[in-house]
Amino acid sequence: MRAYEIIQAKRDGRAIPPADVAALVDGFTRGEIPDYQMAAFCMAVFFRGMEDAEVRALTDAMLRSGDVLDLSDVPGAKIDKHSTGGVGDKVSLALAPLAAACGVKVPMISGRGLGHTGGTLDKLEAIPGFRVDLPVERFRALVRDVGACLVGQTARLAPADKKLYALRDVTATVESIPLIAGSIMSKKLAEGIDGLVLDVKVGSGAFMKSLDDARALARTLAAIGRGMGKRVTALLTRMDEPLGRAVGNALEVVETIELLRGGGPADLRALTIELTAEMLLLAGVAKDLAAARVAVERAIADGRGLAKLEQIVAAQGGDVAALRDPARLPRAAGTYPVPAPASGFVAAIDTQAIGLAAVALGAGRARVEDAVDPAVGLVVEKKLGDRVSAGEPLCLVHHGPRSEPREAIAARVARAYRIEATPPPARPLVLER
Numbered sequence: 231m232r233a234y235e236i237i238q239a240k241r242d243g244r245a246i247p248p249a250d251v252a253a254l255v256d257g258f259t260r261g262e263i264p265d266y267q268m269a270a271f272c273m274a275v276f277f278r279g280m281e282d283a284e285v286r287a288l289t290d291a292m293l294r295s296g297d298v299l300d301l302s303d304v305p306g307a308k309i310d311k312h313s314t315g316g317v318g319d320k321v322s323l324a325l326a327p328l329a330a331a332c333g334v335k336v337p338m339i340s341g342r343g344l345g346h347t348g349g350t351l352d353k354l355e356a357i358p359g360f361r362v363d364l365p366v367e368r369f370r371a372l373v374r375d376v377g378a379c380l381v382g383q384t385a386r387l388a389p390a391d392k393k394l395y396a397l398r399d400v401t402a403t404v405e406s407i408p409l410i411a412g413s414i415m416s417k418k419l420a421e422g423i424d425g426l427v428l429d430v431k432v433g434s435g436a437f438m439k440s441l442d443d444a445r446a447l448a449r450t451l452a453a454i455g456r457g458m459g460k461r462v463t464a465l466l467t468r469m470d471e472p473l474g475r476a477v478g479n480a481l482e483v484v485e486t487i488e489l490l491r492g493g494g495p496a497d498l499r500a501l502t503i504e505l506t507a508e509m510l511l512l513a514g515v516a517k518d519l520a521a522a523r524v525a526v527e528r529a530i531a532d533g534r535g536l537a538k539l540e541q542i543v544a545a546q547g548g549d550v551a552a553l554r555d556p557a558r559l560p561r562a563a564g565t566y567p568v569p570a571p572a573s574g575f576v577a578a579i580d581t582q583a584i585g586l587a588a589v590a591l592g593a594g595r596a597r598v599e600d601a602v603d604p605a606v607g608l609v610v611e612k613k614l615g616d617r618v619s620a621g622e623p624l625c626l627v628h629h630g631p632r633s634e635p636r637e638a639i640a641a642r643v644a645r646a647y648r649i650e651a652t653p654p655p656a657r658p659l660v661l662e663r
């Protein structure tokens with residue numbers, strides 16, 4: 231089928247033969263199929279979905295668009311973690327060094343901001359000099375010698391995802407189980423991993439808003455991974471408020487350093503420990519989850535996690551001094567608070583709206599060619615269940631030259647909060663394993 235016929239068939243709800251899915255992905259990656267046709271196809275998939283065979287064909291074609299690394303000569307278990315995307319989700323920044331400090335090899339291909347969510351690559355690039363575009367040979371050497379390396383998709387590693395990810399980001403075609411599955415698993419399977427921990431987010435700040443959809447995504451991701459002979463663990467975790475307090479690239483780096491120094495917000499710390507512990511378990515370097523958690527907590531307490539982050543940053547060209555002195559990180563032009571319109575308890579936060587406020591400040595992209603402003607973002611002062619008095623700050627906004635005006639941002643943030651007379655029931659962070 232020609233691209234037009236593939237789009238038409240999907241638009242009308244018909245399954246696309248695997249060979250045609252592969253041809254479409256190959257043509258798009260080579261630049262023969264233009265962005266507008268691929269964007270139309272993604273929108274058709276968004277509405278019509280894909281059958282299992284189509285998702286397998288999509289993932290396989292995206293995986294084969296670049297190299298599949300063989301890290302069998304690197305001693306130790308190679309385990310990665312991937313989140314389906316959230317707001318304030320900076321877990322990878324601390325998890326990769328912590329897992330490496332505990333003896334796991336972490337080859338990590340990450341993404342940039344996507345829709346209302348932030349991306350690990352944009353956060354890392356807030357560290358002056360940090361390079362995420364390393365050649366494959368350097369990636370392999372750093373996984374072997376340092377224990378972890380965090381890079382982006384390249385012309386050799388998952389190039390189809392590099393192009394498609396950027397296109398989906400700006401065409402509102404992210405929240406689709408087949409497209410998310412192809413994107414995540416093509417990157418992860420290209421890394422040469424033995425096992426993968428999946429953090430499948432659910433809630434107002436996730437791409438999957440309901441537990442049923444998140445379960446379906448987790449099952450699809452795990453089935454693809456296990457079908458390729460990988461060990462896979464998936465956790466369904468709450469994304470109904472920003473994780474931690476910082477939302478925005480440099481702000482999230484600062485919060486990561488706080489965590490690795492033994493502080494940081496409790497929810498971020500708990501989830502980072504849990505996901506890293508799952509990696510240790512998959513790697514076989516801890517006998518059970520309880521022992522794995524203790525090992526990760528020890529790596530925070532004795533400073534090995536922070537030392538490993540410094541080693542990773544140095545190896546990837548970043549300014550290590552900026553980790554010790556956050557004043558060297560990009561700083562916003564100024565800050566202002568967003569006051570609570572009423573007194574009560576924070577009953578709900580439209581977390582996607584908070585993520586979009588961060589994008590409107592310049593922390594994410596409106597068009598493929600946009601650059602992010604690493605300095606801008608929000609610090610969440612009031613989280614779910616917190617008591618708040620009218621006029622108290624809900625968030626502190628860090629704004630920049632490209633940010634939407636103060637009134638527009640303040641309205642976005644205020645609208646995102648629901649304040650009621652009673653607090654909401656407390657829910658665990660990890661909803662299912």
Ligand code: URA
Pocket residue numbers: 313314315341344404409410411413414
């Ligand atoms: N993370 C990814 O890598 N891809 C998606 O599509 C969503 C989250």
